[in-house]
Amino acid sequence: MLEAFDLECIRGERRLFAGVDFRLEGGEMLFLQGKNGSGKTTLLRMICGLTPPAAGEIRWQGAAIGRLGEDYREVLCYLGHLNAIKEELTPLENLTASAKLAGETLTEDEALDALEAVGLLGREDLPCKYLSQGQKRRVALSRLVHEKRALWVLDEPFVALDVAAVAWLAGLIGAHLQRGGLAVLTTHQAVDIPAGAVKELKLS
């Protein structure tokens, strides 16, 4: 269960948002909306604990996330608008390296399965700098396939993806919600998540 109380964000001199509250149970998704510059990414970074809120608190299972520290980061999977992949490494190396850094064990077969799921089988040995924007995004998304984290925080996950990949990702998020997972995401595209309860939060 993820809760936020009275969150406030100040960037420079400007107050981006204030008094943001939400409550998310297992199987629910929070869909953040708002125009460019309304603070969606900042709110996502607050949920991850990267940016401390100017006021208010975020709690996971009733405890403040700052206090939980590693216990919270263990359930969290964050996909920012940067792909967090290394151009010099191949998709396979990127995936295994990120799994190792996240403290997980990932066999080569599991990694190949994840890459097959994102449609990159056959490209697994090609350095990522030769991949297209959409393919790089798919490499980043392959983390979602194997990491069994409870809380997904996704910043514009559908950007650069083709129609088939958008539908696939929507299905993946739906399956995650059905397993009792939670998701917070922003997107400017209209996407149907096939399962789970969707809550909306509009920042203005």
Added chain:
Amino acid sequence: MIGSVGAVAARDLKLAMRRQADLVSVLFFFIIVASLFPLGVGPEPQLLKKLAPGVLWVGALLATMLSLPRLFADDYRDGTLEQLVLAPQPLGLTVIGKVVAHWLVSGLPLALLAPVLGLQFDLETDALLILTVSLLIGTPALSGIGAVGAALTLGLRGGGVLVSLLVLPLYIPVLIFGAGAVDATVTGMGAEAHLSILGALAIGGVFFAPWATAAALRISLE
């Protein structure tokens, strides 16, 4: 715990091997700086011998300096740093892994190259040996302390110059005892005391400075 340090170090080493130009440019910088002095000062063996420890150590220091801005900048630019910060392990350990990898691709080659450059300064065998040993012990401190500066200037414009201004003053103790160790050998005193202090600085740089670096990284990412 060791596993997470190793995982970060292994990834950084693999990346360094894929872009060897960075590694080679640091080494060439060291070679050129150390070679300019005999050319500029003139071929006087006594003078060169006197200059050698200081010149070689300053050269190693500046070469390390040169490689520092890249320590976190690439991870910062492509978003990997966020993932490292969000990994379920203490960020200090991650930084130790990065410092170890940085030393293996900059400090270690510099130390191994130094005796060859020392020949230009007419150093004796025992002085060359102590020079290598002092660099082997001292350069981990340079990597560890430098990481604090690299983290503090992350994402700033002109970060490269700022790193030098922040970090070079902190390198002074390492320079004094590193060059001092070689000097002591040349003048016939033992180098043990200098090397012990260098060892203490290295332990501080590798095991304690990373926690300050971790705090600086968190601030840079806010």
